Amino acid sequence: MKKRLCDLGEDALIARILKDFPGGGSLSVGPGDDCAVVDPGRGPLRLLKTDAIIEGIHFLPDEDAEKVGWKAVARVLSDFAAMGGKPEHLLVTVAVDPDREVVWMDRLYRGIRKCLAKHGGLLAGGETSSLPQAGAVISVAGEGSVERKKLVLRSGGKPGDLVVVTGRLGGSIRGKHLTFTPRLEEAAWLVEHLRPTAMMDLSDGLAKDLPRLAAASRCGFECSGDLPLNKGCTREQALGDGEDYELLLTIPGKRWEAAADAWKQSFPKLPLTVVGRLTEPGKGMKLQGGWDHFKPAT
Amino acid sequence: MKKRLCDLGEDALIARILKDFPGGGSLSVGPGDDCAVVDPGRGPLRLLKTDAIIEGIHFLPDEDAEKVGWKAVARVLSDFAAMGGKPEHLLVTVAVDPDREVVWMDRLYRGIRKCLAKHGGLLAGGETSSLPQAGAVISVAGEGSVERKKLVLRSGGKPGDLVVVTGRLGGSIRGKHLTFTPRLEEAAWLVEHLRPTAMMDLSDGLAKDLPRLAAASRCGFECSGDLPLNKGCTREQALGDGEDYELLLTIPGKRWEAAADAWKQSFPKLPLTVVGRLTEPGKGMKLQGGWDHFKPAT
Numbered sequence: 046m047k048k049r050l051c052d053l054g055e056d057a058l059i060a061r062i063l064k065d066f067p068g069g070g071s072l073s074v075g076p077g078d079d080c081a082v083v084d085p086g087r088g089p090l091r092l093l094k095t096d097a098i099i100e101g102i103h104f105l106p107d108e109d110a111e112k113v114g115w116k117a118v119a120r121v122l123s124d125f126a127a128m129g130g131k132p133e134h135l136l137v138t139v140a141v142d143p144d145r146e147v148v149w150m151d152r153l154y155r156g157i158r159k160c161l162a163k164h165g166g167l168l169a170g171g172e173t174s175s176l177p178q179a180g181a182v183i184s185v186a187g188e189g190s191v192e193r194k195k196l197v198l199r200s201g202g203k204p205g206d207l208v209v210v211t212g213r214l215g216g217s218i219r220g221k222h223l224t225f226t227p228r229l230e231e232a233a234w235l236v237e238h239l240r241p242t243a244m245m246d247l248s249d250g251l252a253k254d255l256p257r258l259a260a261a262s263r264c265g266f267e268c269s270g271d272l273p274l275n276k277g278c279t280r281e282q283a284l285g286d287g288e289d290y291e292l293l294l295t296i297p298g299k300r301w302e303a304a305a306d307a308w309k310q311s312f313p314k315l316p317l318t319v320v321g322r323l324t325e326p327g328k329g330m331k332l333q334g335g336w337d338h339f340k341p342a343t
Numbered sequence: 344m345k346k347r348l349c350d351l352g353e354d355a356l357i358a359r360i361l362k363d364f365p366g367g368g369s370l371s372v373g374p375g376d377d378c379a380v381v382d383p384g385r386g387p388l389r390l391l392k393t394d395a396i397i398e399g400i401h402f403l404p405d406e407d408a409e410k411v412g413w414k415a416v417a418r419v420l421s422d423f424a425a426m427g428g429k430p431e432h433l434l435v436t437v438a439v440d441p442d443r444e445v446v447w448m449d450r451l452y453r454g455i456r457k458c459l460a461k462h463g464g465l466l467a468g469g470e471t472s473s474l475p476q477a478g479a480v481i482s483v484a485g486e487g488s489v490e491r492k493k494l495v496l497r498s499g500g501k502p503g504d505l506v507v508v509t510g511r512l513g514g515s516i517r518g519k520h521l522t523f524t525p526r527l528e529e530a531a532w533l534v535e536h537l538r539p540t541a542m543m544d545l546s547d548g549l550a551k552d553l554p555r556l557a558a559a560s561r562c563g564f565e566c567s568g569d570l571p572l573n574k575g576c577t578r579e580q581a582l583g584d585g586e587d588y589e590l591l592l593t594i595p596g597k598r599w600e601a602a603a604d605a606w607k608q609s610f611p612k613l614p615l616t617v618v619g620r621l622t623e624p625g626k627g628m629k630l631q632g633g634w635d636h637f638k639p640a641t
Contacts, residue, residue: 050448050473051441058471061445062452072432072465081467083432083486085383093467095393095434095484101475134370134381136393138482143349143637147356150348154360167370169379169391173356175348175636177399178476184436186393186484188381338473339441 050339056257058339077261078199079127079245080189090193094124095186102338104223106179110149112223114156117183120248122164122227123290127246128198129236130191131229132166138184140174145181153183164229195236197294202243202262206295208321209241214251215278215286222288232292234311239304241294250287253335255321258293265329268321285334295323348637354555356637375559376497377425377543378487388491392422393484400636402521404477408447410521412454415481418546420462420525421588425544426496427534428489429527430464436482438472443479451481462527493534495592500541500560504593506619507539512549512587513576520586530590532609537602539592548585551633553619556591563627566619583632593621 050058063076073090074082080092098120100106104113118135125132137157139150161168166187176182211231228246235241243262247254251268259266272283296304301319308317323329348356361374371388372380378390396418398404402411416433423430435455437448459466464485474480509529526544533539541560545552549566557564570581594602599617606615621627 048445049441050439050443050445053445055471058445058448062448062471070465072467076466076468081432081434083467093432093434093486095436095468095470095482097436097438097470097472097480097482099438099472099474102473134379134391136379136391136484138393138395138484140395140397140480141348143347145348147346147348147351147359150356150360167368168374169370169381170374170393172393172395173353173360173636174395174397175400176397176478176480178478180474180476180478182395182438182474182480182482184393184395184480184482184484186434186436186482188391188486338471 053339055337055339074198079124082196089190090196092125092128092130092189092191094121094189095184096120096124097182097184100181108223110152111156113183114153115160116223117185118157118160119225119227120290121185121187122160122166122229123246125189126227126229126232127244127292128191129195129232129244130189132164132187132189134167134169135161135185135187136169137171138174140176140182142176142179164227197236197241197244199243199245199258199261202258202264202295202323204264204323204325205298206242206323207298207301207319208255208266208323209294209296210247210273210291210318210320212289212291212315213273213275214247214289214291215282216275217286217288225290227290228292231312231315235292235294238307239296239300241296244292244294247289247291247293248287250285250335251293252284252332254293256332258295259323262323263326265324265326266321267324267329268332272320273316273318281334284332287336351637353635353637372496377422380494387488388494390423390426390428390487390489392419392487393482394418394422395480395482398479406521408450409454411481412451413458414521415483416455416458417523417525418588419483419485420458420464420527421544423487424525424527424530425542425590426489427493427530427542428487430462430485430487432465432467433459433483433485434467435469436472438474438480440477441473462525495534495539495542497541497543497556497559500556500562500593500621502562502621502623503596504540504621505596505599505617506553506564506621507592507594508545508571508589508616508618510587510589510613511571511573512589513580513584514573515584515586523588525588526590529610529613533590533592536605537594537598539594542590542592545587545589545591546585548583548633549591550582550630552591554630556593557621560621561624563622563624564619565622565627566630567617570618571614571616579632582630585634
């Protein structure tokens with residue numbers, strides 16, 4: 046029997062796709078980080094990102110479409126934040142069955158506009174298309190910008206750097222995954238005050254995303270037994286549930302002490318927690334779990 | 344019963360979505376043209392575009408995935424061409440069922456790379472996601488560029504301008520819709536030699552797209568009885584089949600005579616045909632047919 050995507054798994058699939066990417070030219074960071082980075086030669090760098098949410102995978106059919114629209118945009122904004130940047134122009138593609146009620150579409154776009162009005166970015170265009178079966182796919186693409194000296198990649202972490210997360214983890218499925226705040230302000234503060242060596246947003250769970258950040262930085266990692274948990278969540282949920290949309294970052298230990306107090310002044314309601322550290326490559330631990338789009342059914 | 348999208352139709356749906364678009368800022372052309380246009384203040388203008396193709400709508404499940412990948416990219420390139428521009432950086436989102444064979448994905452990306460290698464543009468990133476049912480959605484977003492003086496919009500046509508198309512129309516479903524050449528070279532030539540007053544690409548059929556171009560230019564239109572037909576096609580097919588991916592443009596009559604001969608020298612195999620003219624608004628004719636994603640089943 047021929048090999049299927051679920052026999053391969055998501056990370057292996059992506060590696061396979063990226064193998065023959067050409068890259069180069071004005072593309073200073075290609076696939077593999079939260080956004081691609083284009084260097085226009087002068088002025089701020091341009092960030093490019095695309096991200097899709099799918100009915101039945103990222104939201105349920107009976108979900109309020111306004112929240113769905115919010116989530117579709119906020120996910121992309123979260124990726125701009127993770128690079129130290131901000132959103133500029135977004136394109137929205139909506140593919141739905143023709144039997145969908147018009148009011149659903151109205152609410153979807155209300156959520157899209159609400160998120161942009163609150164967090165910045167202009168709706169520049171997009172597309173509507175029909176789906177041949179009941180369902181909905183919302184794909185949001187766009188460009189952001191980041192000042193050259195503020196760009197943070199996944200790959201800049203060093204052995205010994207502390208691993209830090211914003212907010213609390215786990216249990217996002219109970220509602221936060223639809224209403225979360227993209228951490229644009231927080232990321233801007235962190236870049237200004239803590240100069241993270243590496244950063245990404247937590248979309249597939251710490252258990253998937255911390256190994257990805259460590260691998261991009263050519264490090265191993267250790268992860269604390271004591272994670273900042275959302276109410277009623279276990280450590281396993283915090284590691285594996287995914288869709289936290291918090292920031293995961295690394296910083297040299299000497300910058301931590303002073304900054305932790307300053308953070309509390311600026312964001313008194315949002316914890317900033319050391320959850321581990323990077324190690325030499327091949328050292329450290331492994332983590333199990335997290336979300337994989339192409340894993341076999343168990 | 345509540346109103347559904349298929350009761351509304353595609354053009355009315357888009358008008359409804361666009362009603363509350365904010366626009367403005369660095370966005371010099373918003374939704375409603377082939378691409379959005381961003382003015383970075385100096386140098387070339389930036390073109391933004393997103394476009395999705397869907398299994399069961401834009402291609403059949405047993406289609407060669409290499410052709411599907413080609414088509415997904417070529418459609419976006421065709422939109423850059425229609426503005427007088429060229430492709431720069433593309434992002435590709437692929438959502439498929441986890442049971443899909445790995446070799447399908449390999450062939451899809453081979454088609455994507457082939458089209459970019461031939462026509463320009465770098466693959467800058469993208470995403471893979473699972474679909475909850477059998478199917479595939481390939482969404483391609485990206486940025487292109489166009490020199491300021493070469494930008495052509497849909498809205499610049501004037502009453503009396505000739506309406507011109509490249510190539511032949513109709514019957515695309517027999518194969519051309521998967522293998523077509525995005526008209527980048529042809530558009531560059533036309534902009535250089537004919538200075539079109541308005542231009543767009545033909546994706547939904549002349550019967551849908553000519554009225555759109557005329558409306559954007561605040562004109563009426565007349566359409567010739569004599570269209571350049573693909574072999575074995577009727578006028579009705581040329582008007583309504585869609586997916587021609589030829590250029591539709593308008594030019595003042597006095598530029599036509601000299602240029603028609605020069606065109607034959609440069610593109611001897613591709614006809615360039617006058618198919619009508621723009622009229623004063625409210626005059627001219629109407630056309631029936633063309634592709635609508637949200638029309639009621641008949």
